[in-house]
Amino acid sequence: MSLTRQLGIELPIFQAPMAGVQGSELAVAVSEAGGLGALPCAMLSPEAMTEALQRIRAATTRPLNVNFFCHVPPSPDEARLARWHRALEPYYAEYGLDIGSVPTGAGRRPFDTAACDALEPFRPEVVSFHFGLPDAALLERVKAWGARVLSSATTVEEARWLEAHGADAVIAQGLEAGGHRGMFLSDDVTTQVGTFALLPQVVKAVSVPVIAAGGIADARCVAAALALGASAVQVGTAFLCCPEATTSALHRRALQSEAACHTALTNLYSGRPARGIVTRLMHELGPLSDVAPAFPLATSAIAPLRSAAEAAGSSDFSPLWAGQNASACREAPAAEVVRSLAAGLR
């Protein structure tokens, strides 16, 4: 049975869950257009997630993908945090902020019992994970209500691991993709592979359906991904300028400028490598830096700086998540983006 049939969707076009730049509205629009809309839950409390799911279920009866992170929260490391704060202190001073008042808190929670409890009443058709899979008991609960489970592989080895541990389909996340690398078996970024090389090798390595992600911007890219053996595509960046996304005006402007030609993997915004447009912060500290604390602890000290800079019209400290092909970003309704991508299907 084809993946679209299994999932009950019309088109093999998945909207990538993008925490921080979208909520329920984009998910609804994509699902209503025949693709698979997604709600990123990594930065939502169970209460906020419940509200968003209520809105989505009220707006559409179509299938939905909910996305969670599966990281192991790091042990506190005061020395490392202090070093991070020292590195940011000059920027804090620039905006008259006090580095001593940085809020604590992780910002992103892994999928846990509380999230699963809040999720269960909605029985989402697809539950997807980043950074591996949750433990077997939680995965069992998710599958027990009939959800199909997806997760991202950034190497052939990770794809095999996901299949062996119960993923119903694997997202081959090429190096071009915006946002967090889903890598979980290694933290060595040299292991990361471009979509063109990763996708056909993952297709050969596993027997579950493979969803292509990374660099897929338009109809031609969809056709190419299918030629490489993908059962579906997952697209993020091309939706970032849709009215249904919550992308900031600064971020939208950057995506539609020449600046979008230069993205890099950076760990400065969260602690884990993620792809975004190069900012002043990335330029000055180096996009991948030892001074950033473990994921997700980098975020809390960036937040006040980002707010102050954005209030002054600057994206110097904003995570401008984007993949390596932002050329399709435009202020068009998500349904139109879905339709234009679907032109690449046979």
Next chain:
Amino acid sequence: MSLTRQLGIELPIFQAPMAGVQGSELAVAVSEAGGLGALPCAMLSPEAMTEALQRIRAATTRPLNVNFFCHVPPSPDEARLARWHRALEPYYAEYGLDIGSVPTGAGRRPFDTAACDALEPFRPEVVSFHFGLPDAALLERVKAWGARVLSSATTVEEARWLEAHGADAVIAQGLEAGGHRGMFLSDDVTTQVGTFALLPQVVKAVSVPVIAAGGIADARCVAAALALGASAVQVGTAFLCCPEATTSALHRRALQSEAACHTALTNLYSGRPARGIVTRLMHELGPLSDVAPAFPLATSAIAPLRSAAEAAGSSDFSPLWAGQNASACREAPAAEVVRSLAAGLR
């Protein structure tokens, strides 16, 4: 007119020039099979090049691509070389070698008048460059005998530059590609883009034909590259285990092992970033290291170490050039590889 017509070849399948692992035999085999064979000339003296060209012209009347580097040789920097030698000294000691006896000499020469003089009598149909283009006078000479000029672009900006400076076609070299990155407008590796994202953006940006390179291993990849707008594909890694290549036994073994799953960009073998299978040297010094001298000065101190290690059956210090998809490497004649790639053409 199509690119194949312009170049007088049957199939839009280019063999990537690969210095150090092939000579005339592979070029002849690919051209005879209907593709475009290539002779890498960066490491050949004018005399050696003349000999190779005589062999090729005697063996086939089909079009040929000759490839040169266009780097500016670096000024000597004794302090930097000394630091490099200190970094390698422990390895030299391991093999009972004397770091004081390292031969000098660059190993790789840029395209110059002497090379052009030696080349002219053979009037090769295609002349391709890596690291930009030679100066206008030399380029004029090459074009005057009717050669089509190609060069590699690793970013949209480089593609535009090459078109503006006289390239007749542009090779979009995705990050997956094995061997040296053709980058020449920046030395920042974060600017480098995967094939899936680079190719369609280059196709949009220039009006000359675009040749896709990086991660193209089999018929599916050829179909995908065409779907993304390529006029032809350039394939390297898939030819490395052909009997017509001069790839060492150690290199062949690595390409057909699990080790080939992990390549990285490294500057340790030449001074410029190039993709190869991760070796002990890359692992221990870090694949991209400040201790390596400017291109191409790293090579001469690696050579004795490499020879000694290879004689002992070890590839610890060998540049095991490979792209991110070595899955198609097999001991099959080049003509068979060309035929299997051609199955991806419409």
